Structure formats: C-alpha cells, structure tokens
Amino acid sequence: MHPNRAFHWEDRDAMRRLVADIGFGTLFAATPDGPRAVHLPVVIDGNVLSFHLARGNALTRHLHGTPALFSLLGPDAYVSPDWYGIGPDQVPTWNYLAVELEGPVRRLDEADMLAQVDALADQHERRIMDKQPWTRDKADPAYVRKLLAGITGFALDITAWRGTMKLAQNKPVEARLAVADALEGEGRRSMAHLMRSLVLSEDKA
Secondary structure, three states, rough: OOOOHHEEEEOOHHHHHHHHOEEEEEEEEEEEEEEEEEEEEEEEEOOEEEEEOOOOOOOOOHOOOOOEEEEEEEEEEEOOOHHHOOOOOOOEEEEEEEEEEEEEEEEEOOHHHHHHHHHHHHHHHOOOOOOOOOOOOOHHHHHHHHHHEEEEEEEEEOOOOEEEOOOOOOOOOHHHHHHHHHHHHHHHHHHHHHHHHHOOOOHOO
16 A cells, blocks of 8 residues: 555545445455456455355465455546646646455355355445346346356455555645645546545544
8 A cells, every 4th residue: 555654544444335335346366377366346244355256267266265455446536736736846646545455265155155146236236226126036046046156255354454545635735625626627526525525524633
C-alpha cells in the first residue's frame, strides 16, 4: 500500500463496506508454475472472504492451504496540479481508495460453496429495483448441478487488512476542496464526494 502514512486507511468497517459494495477484485497467489492472478466476484462476511473459481482455472488446484492476497480498487481519479491553486510547484498525481486482504485459503465443501453462490447472487440482485430478485429456484436443478460441478468454492480467512485512502490529505483544505470541485466538473462525482466527505469529517473531529 502507499508508503505515506497520511494515506493509510485503518477503518476496517469502512473497508469491509467498500469490498461488499464493489464485490469484485483480484486474487494473487504463488504457485509452482509461478505467480498467478484471477479476477473474481467475492462475498465478505466478518473476517472471511469467499469466492469460487472454474475448476479449470490455473489457480484452482493450488489454492487450498496457500496464503493469498486479494486486492480491490475503489473510486480513483487523475488529479491535475493546476487544480490545487497553490502555486506552480505541484505535480500530477492519482487519488484512489484501495483495500488489500491477506490470509490462508481453504476449500469449501459443496454445501458452503452453494451458500456462497446464493449469497453472491442475493447481494447483487437486491440492488436491481425493477424486477424480482433471481434465485436458484428459477433454474432447472439439474442445470444448476451441472454448473456447480464446474466450479470450486474457497474462503480466505483474513489475517491482515491494508487500506489506502489517498485523497490529498497532505494538501491544504482549500486545495483539496478545489480539486473536488474540478473532479465534479470532470464527471468524477464519486471521488469528489469522497474528498468533501473526508474534509467534513475532519472538521467535526
């Protein structure tokens, strides 16, 4: 994560909410064939991150009992040095939120894997307002069993949390708000909102 302590993010509840909200990231692990990465949807529950992989994925046969790292990127945006309004001695940078979760991985049994698939669907189906949520009941059980035979479920037991919240905390408040206004004008509303919210929370502290 970022070496500047001003950007270290240690609010685990907030990191957990970001992972749940985005629900998609990259898992990295070392294998006898070299380092491998897979991009996948996840479910987070407390200190457990669950997911499933296709049986044919290069990581599937190596993950059980292996330490792994999950990385998730939240909102991000390029920042022009001209936006600060505090003089010429500034340089371009990138603001972002990111979370890394590390821990050993274990294989799920069939019942837990099925629960993971259901939880994953439910998590995202509930966000779709214009229809009844999809559930496995809508599909032929034989078809579901066939698909389940092609995947393997896993859980990563989180032993280390690392977060970066790089929102120009090393700049004066006026410069940070000026950047937020510029990002709003560029259509990067999520980042603008995050920057303003952080300034507001600091004012209240």
